[in-house]
Amino acid sequence: MAQQPLKGLISYDAMETIRNTNEWLGASARAMASYPAFSMIPHPMFRLMSAWGRVTERSFARMVIKPDWNIPAIAGEDGQDHVVYVEQELKRDFGDLIHFRVARREPMPRKILLVAPMSGHYATLLRSTVTSLLPDADVYVTDWHNARNIPVSKGKFDIEDYTQYLVEFMRHLGPDVNVIAVCQPAPLALAATALLAEIDPKAQPRTLTLIGGPINPDAAATDVTDFGNRMTMGELEYHVIQQVGFKYKGAGRLVYPGLAQLTSFIAMNADTHAKAFIDKIFAEARGEGSEADRHNKFYDEYLAVMDMTAEFYLSTVERIFKGLEIAENRFTVDGKEVDIGKITDVAVMTVEGGKDDISAPGQCVAALDLCTGVPEERKQQHLEDGAGHYGIFAGRSWRLNIRPLVLDFIDEQANGESEAPKKPRRKRGGTNNVFPGMADEDGKMAV
Structure with missing residues (x-):
């Protein structure tokens, strides 16, 4: 048990290092494949590499960013x-x-x-x-x-x-x-x-x-x-509880890391998420991606974990x-x-x-x-x-x-x-003409 705190501390910083490294790899691939000289080489590899870099950099960066509310007027x-x-x-x-x-x-x-x-x-x-x-x-x-x-x-x-x-x-x-x-x-x-x-x-x-x-x-x-019934409390504490690393104000606090929870979320629907990211990379390579498309709106929130x-x-x-x-x-x-x-x-x-x-x-x-x-x-x-x-x-x-x-x-x-008169009940069903800015799909997000 004396080694558990040190183990948790190393694990937390290791996860953060992996996340940071992937963000850096994405940024490097984006920058390198977007170099103007490569535009003279008509090969789709550079566009795909640049697209992969943009998607990867954004995705791993979102994991440590608290989203804004951005409530419209x-x-x-x-x-x-x-x-x-x-x-x-x-x-x-x-x-x-x-x-x-x-x-x-x-x-x-x-x-x-x-x-x-x-x-x-x-x-x-x-x-x-x-x-x-x-x-x-x-x-x-x-x-x-x-x-x-x-x-x-x-x-x-x-x-x-x-x-x-x-x-x-x-x-x-x-x-x-x-x-x-x-x-x-x-x-x-x-x-x-x-x-x-x-x-x-x-x-x-x-x-x-x-x-x-x-x-x-x-x-x-x-x-x-x-999962809850299959794991004992001792196993759960040993495998998922870690200490916050030196980078944050809560250094030393025992936590269930958001990155570990995100891994569980994605594993529940791994095929769906994999397809979503592959489709996004190809869309970016074709020049069809945008800052506020459906993928970015969903995953900017989904990947931001605490x-x-x-x-x-x-x-x-x-x-x-x-x-x-x-x-x-x-x-x-x-x-x-x-x-x-x-x-x-x-x-x-x-x-x-x-x-x-x-x-x-x-x-x-x-x-x-x-x-x-x-x-x-x-x-x-x-x-x-x-x-x-x-x-x-x-x-x-x-x-x-x-x-x-x-x-x-x-x-x-x-x-x-x-004892006031009751208001008429609201109409249900039909098309969405009240909040057109919201996504229409009933996506899967574990909460």
């Missing part, structure tokens, strides 16, 4: 565009609460807290989700920090700390907030709501929408659950996937039992994708059975046939079907409390 009813500003609402060591302030717009009746996953990608993974909700709501997002940039002196961060962060954020936003948790944080958002139900009932959110989350991982097997603290990753596997503490209502925070059955005043909705290979159908809807204190008329569930994991919160299925359902669900609960 919102068109107002007065015919003017309203610029969107990203502002820190609350700043904490391991994650901030950020607000998307729409300039010169009156406060919206809907207030939404998007709980972003912390499973390898940044919160900007929800960029298109935020963009789709902003015309109809004031939107807040949990913006988790990259563990490699957090000094060891800041202490630990596990799933109990994560849950307490959510409790604080919900309390800050008030009881009229509508919480939408996407994938990984779904069970912890449920636990945070249950904790509020006991310690501060008036601070509970109005609604809780859980999208593709592993509430009960044993309800339907996937590659993710199989480290998770070792304690967060290991406690998630041990307590959520192996121990089933949420699924069996045995979760505790600081030694205090969290009883999901004590949620009584929060409307709960679950959303699942029929082709979700990360959190398969059955895992998320299990939350409704756990919420024994919530009246049946305040529970809803939706299964989107044919939708993959990414599609149920950011793809075509989200835009055309799920987003209208979620907004209707929020409005119905608000109308129920105020």
